[in-house]
Amino acid sequence: DQQVKQNSPSLSVQEGRISILNCDYTNSMFDYFLWYKKYPAEGPTFLISISSIKDKNEDGRFTVFLNKSAKHLSLHIVPSQPGDSAVYFCAARGNSGNTPLVFGKGTRLSVIA
Amino acid sequence: NAGVMQNPRHLVRRRGQEARLRCSPVKGHSHVYWYRQLPEEGLKFMVYLQKENIIDESGMPKERFSAEFPKEGPSILRIQQVVRGDSAAYFCASSPRLSGGPDTQYFGPGTRLTVL
Numbered sequence: 001d002q003q004v005k006q007n008s009p010s011l012s013v014q015e016g017r018i019s020i021l022n023c024d025y026t027n028s029m030f031d032y033f034l035w036y037k038k039y040p041a042e043g044p045t046f047l048i049s050i051s052s053i054k055d056k057n058e059d060g061r062f063t064v065f066l067n068k069s070a071k072h073l074s075l076h077i078v079p080s081q082p083g084d085s086a087v088y089f090c091a092a093r094g095n096s097g098n099t100p101l102v103f104g105k106g107t108r109l110s111v112i113a
Numbered sequence: 114n115a116g117v118m119q120n121p122r123h124l125v126r127r128r129g130q131e132a133r134l135r136c137s138p139v140k141g142h143s144h145v146y147w148y149r150q151l152p153e154e155g156l157k158f159m160v161y162l163q164k165e166n167i168i169d170e171s172g173m174p175k176e177r178f179s180a181e182f183p184k185e186g187p188s189i190l191r192i193q194q195v196v197r198g199d200s201a202a203y204f205c206a207s208s209p210r211l212s213g214g215p216d217t218q219y220f221g222p223g224t225r226l227t228v229l
Contacts, residue, residue: 004155042222043117043204043220043221043222044204044220046217049217089155091156100146100172101206101218105153105155
């Protein structure tokens with residue numbers, strides 16, 4: 001039973017264009033959502049997060065949108081750069097205590113120069 | 114300010130041997146999590162520890178696996194009598210003391226375990 005789903009295993013985008021990575025979740029108890037970026041042979045690196053009390057959080061080229069009624073969130077990267085090529089993981093957790101993260105399977109983003 | 118350290122980065126064991134994976138959290142972080150990633154999969158939670166206490170081990174197999182986070186020293190994930198299915202990347206993450214809201218977890222580079 002996958003509580004966090006990333007239905008696109010891969011995505012290719014031209015340099016300079018927008019990358020949109022999507023994530024759906026099923027557990028209505030999730031209250032906090034994070035995106036991590038992972039390069040091969042490295043650990044995941046925290047990118048950006050959003051609390052369920054917000055519908056948007058922006059940090060430089062990265063923006064996360066949350067649609068709580070649809071249980072859907074998306075990560076927008078604009079403009080996309082070749083260095084953004086990596087696997088992006090969506091993760092979710094409850095808002096009480098330091099609860100473990102539940103991860104999606106990841107989306108491999110390739111930014112083509 | 115060093116990040117999460119894990120060693121070894123690569124570990125090869127034969128079936129039936131023991132594997133010990135070490136994790137040193139970010140200085141000042143008192144919460145440690147272990148996750149496992151199988152090929153083409155996302156990270157799956159195994160165990161959550163604070164200093165000297167296991168808080169949540171619901172994701173860890175009941176047999177052969179154990180974890181500790183002693184008062185002094187790194188957190189250890191121990192796998193006894195390894196089998197081929199234990200081959201995976203094992204990631205440790207740490208977060209600071211709870212400050213009234215959810216804290217971001219910061220990950221180490223992982224230990225890649227290969228069981229021959």
